[in-house]
Amino acid sequence: MQRLPCHSRRGRGRACRAGPDPRGRARALGAGMWRMNVGNLAGWIADVQDMKPGANMPSYNHLSGPDLRAVAHYLSSLK
Numbered sequence: 001m002q003r004l005p006c007h008s009r010r011g012r013g014r015a016c017r018a019g020p021d022p023r024g025r026a027r028a029l030g031a032g033m034w035r036m037n038v039g040n041l042a043g044w045i046a047d048v049q050d051m052k053p054g055a056n057m058p059s060y061n062h063l064s065g066p067d068l069r070a071v072a073h074y075l076s077s078l079k
Contacts, residue, residue: 030055041072 027036030052034040046068048057
């Protein structure tokens with residue numbers, strides 16, 4: 001069974017049904033519960049259930065702090 005990505009950029013690959021387009025346009029996380037900034041985004045990636053219980057996204061708490069910040073900076077840079 002092929003697993004589809006949770007997030008996809010419009011016009012790239014298969015359409016996603018769960019997550020929004022991750023091109024740095026969002027101003028908030030968790031339906032407006034958290035301001036969008038690199039720290040909150042890194043926390044969201046690391047342990048989404050801590051920030052928004054029931055969110056349909058896995059946690060990536062196995063990543064180091066520098067790796068989480070690097071991923072958050074990368075996602076924030078997408079336009």
